[in-house]
Amino acid sequence: MLKNVSYLTKLLLAYSTIIGLLFLIFISIYYEVQVKNLKKSSQDNLIQMTSRVSDQFKGVLDEMSRISRGVAISSEVQAAMNEIAQDNAPENYFYFHPQGKSRIQDVIIGLNGTYFNNRSFNVISKNYDYVGVDIYNGVTLDKKALSRITWIRYVLENNISKYISPVSEDMYGRSRNETFSFVRLIQNEYKTYGVIDVQFEKTYLDKIFTMELSGYPVHTVVVKDDNTMFYSTGGAPAGAMEPLVRNCEVGPGSQTIQSMSLDGKKYIVCSTLLNDYDMKLYLLVNTEHYLASVNNTTTVFVICAVTILAALLLIVYGVTQSLYKPIRQLRDNVSxxxxxxxxxxxxxxxxxxxxxxxxxxxxxxxxxxxxxxxxxxxxxxxxxxxxxxxxxxQINPHFMHNILAVIGMMGRQKNAPEIMDMCSALTRMLSYSTDTTQSTVTIQQELEHVSNYLKLMKYRYLDYLEYTLEIDECLKQVTIPKFVLQPIAENCFQHSLQDAEPPYRIIIRGSIDENGWNIAIEDNGRGFTEGAIARLKEQFETVNREIDEGMFSSDFQIGGLALINTYGRLRLYSNGKIRLDLSNTPDGGSRVVISFEGE
Structure with a gap:
């Protein structure tokens, strides 16, 4: 199809396709990253909101519980209620006994204080005699009307110690706002006298549960332990309670985040359990709402990208047109x-x-x-x-391995296991040294190599040499250049321990934490002189300059590794991030520390 298309047109099509794909990939990655970050942020914010509002909601219920409990166990209230226990007159007992009414009201005021806005307190006997404390003007119910209040009758008839009624219209008829009640039996171990009904208006819950996330509403649904609706904010999905109860796992003292569909829309749901009051709290955010900002930004970005792409193609067309003629002439020259x-x-x-x-x-x-x-x-x-x-x-290493194996077997036959052990250690060192397939190894491999070396030196010095390897397990998988630790250990014998009095001690310690890792090689020899440290640091600086100028080579012979070469290879490998520091121990021995700071 493109056979008869000109080179310039093909070039433009290729540029258009490549740039278009790059823009598409970039926009896709941008969108996915933004959605992921926004979802994570929204979930974190929703968890914090859930924790905060559950604490506030529990605080309201705790206050209602405190007041109702205080009234229920009050001796003054029980004494006043006991005086009317036998009275079953059709009229309210407290109409004719204001002293008993005052005693109960004093107890309520003592527990609640003088703040009665949007709340009321109702003490009702088993015969529906009634004492109320509130600031409402108006309706006073008779016994028959009180007996029709469902949650009062439910508690009295079933002897329920406490009960929280769902949000509904005020059955006392005193407020146009919806209310909810915390009802508790007034009783002792011998007798039940009635109930205390602590009633708050729904506005308490609206203040707690009216929230926004990124400018969009957060809906709240509160469900009781019998899976009946206690409260929901306006705008919450209709019929949300059943799928929430069925699909959301709610645990005590923690928040659970999950995504689910309600009424054909996707929501993020954060749920928690108010264990003290057997209530489940659900906070819902419409996914379309919190993703709106990303969608709008992406749309603007796509429009800008298409505009930039069109401009780039025009520029490419102009530049290609000007270059096409000389390129064609060059093509003729090539032919x-x-x-x-x-x-x-x-x-x-x-x-x-x-x-x-x-x-x-x-x-x-x-x-x-x-x-x-x-x-x-x-x-x-x-x-x-x-x-x-x-x-x-390669002939020599293989020959040496075979000869060492023969010597080891002879040692075993002659009942000299030390010879077998030395040959095995030397064989492993030769294998490690002649293996050219790896330029970097793990610290575990380097430790095995230096351990073989120290084992052989132990056979040489016998009881005059003690060595210890103390390395964190997590550090053993870190990667470093090959032949780093053994040359430093060898340096201890060649310099620090050469003229020192035995016994000789070499300690290799390694640790790792969130700030980085370090390996220290210490001995109890003569240590570094100040002049030696100064010369080595000067040589380290020379190595740094040669590396920066591209003149340093890390291709060393196996036998020529020393502190300078080790420093240079660490510098090349890590771009200066791995340090090699020289010092003396408090006892005078040498200390060489290889360290790395960072993750």
């Missing part, structure tokens, strides 16, 4: 190359400066190719020679 001599008769139009520059560059490229071809042949020859030398060099 005339004599591949036998790698040369071409260049035809350059003096009036076209751009073509002249391209042609000169092309001529220089041909010259460089001729030189590179010769160098490549020489390099190939050297590579073949090096390969044969490498094959020859």
């Amino acid at each position: 005339r190359i004599d591949y036998a001599t790698i040369s071409v008769d260049l035809q350059v139009a003096d009036t076209n400066n751009e073509v002249t520059q391209l042609t000169h560059a092309f001529e220089k490229m041909l010259e460089d190719i001729r030189h590179a071809t010769g160098e490549l042949m020489q390099l190939r020859t050297r590579e073949i020679q090096a390969y044969y030398k490498m094959l020859q060099a």
Whole structure:
């Protein structure tokens, strides 16, 4: 289909496709990241809201419980209620006995104080005699009307110690606002006298549960332990209670976050349990609402991206159009190359400066190719020679392994397990040293290598040498350059311990935490002199300069590793993030610390 399409058109189509795909991938990644971050942030905020409002809601119920309990156990109230226990007259007993009424009201005021806005307190006997404390003006119910209040009758008839009624219209008829009640039996171990009904208006709950997240409403649903609705905010999904109770796992003292569909819309639901009052609290946020900002931002971003893409394509078209003609001429020159001599008769139009520059560059490229071809042949020859030398060099390690194995077996036959142990340790060291497949290893591998070395030195010095390896398990999987620890341990014998009095002690400690890791190699020898430390630090600085200038090489022979080489390889490997510090221990021995700060 594109066979007859011009090169310029193909180029534009390719640029359009690549740039369009890049924009699409970027926008997709941006959208996913923003949605993920916003969802995480919204969930965290919703958990905090749930914790806060559950504490506030519990505080309201705690206050109602405190007042109702105080009234229920009050001896003054029980004494006043006991005086009317036998009275079953149709009239309210307290109409004719104001002293008893005053005693009960004094107890309520003592527990509640003088603040009665949006709340009322009702003491009702088993015969529905009634004492109320509130600031409402108006209706006073008779016994028959009181007996029709469902939660009062339910508590008295079923002898329920306490009961919290759902939010509903005020059955006392004193307020136009909806109310909820905390009802508790007034009783002692011998007798039940009646109930105390602490009633608050719904506005208490509205103040707690009216919330917003990112400018959008957070809906609240409170369900009682018998799966009946206690309270819900306006705008909460209709019929939400049943799927919430069925699908949401609610645990005491914690918040649970999950996504679910309600009324055909997706919501994030945070739930918790008020264990003291057997109530489940659900906070709901419509997913479409909190994602609206991301969707709007992404839409604007897409429009800007399309505009930028169109502008880029116009720029690419103009630039390509201006370059196409000289490139075509260069193509013609390439078609005339004599591949036998790698040369071409260049035809350059003096009036076209751009073509002249391209042609000169092309001529220089041909010259460089001729030189590179010769160098490549020489390099190939050297590579073949090096390969044969490498094959020859491999003979010696294999020979040594075999000989050591034979010596070890002879030691075992002669009942000399120490010989077998030394041969095994030396074999492992040779295998580690001649393995060129790895330039970096784990600290675990380096520890095994230095342990083999110290074991052999232990056989040399016998009881004069003690060594200890104390390394955190988590540190053993950290990766470092090969041949770092053993050269430092060897340096202890060659310098610090050389003229020291035995016994000799070498300790290798390693630890790791959230701030980084470090490995310290210490001995009890003569330590570093001040001059030695100064010279080594000066050489470290020289290594730093050579690395920065590109003149330092980390390709060392196995036998030439020392502190300077170890420092240089650590510097190259970590770009200076791994440090090597020299000092002396308080006892005078040397200390070399390899450390890394960061995650």
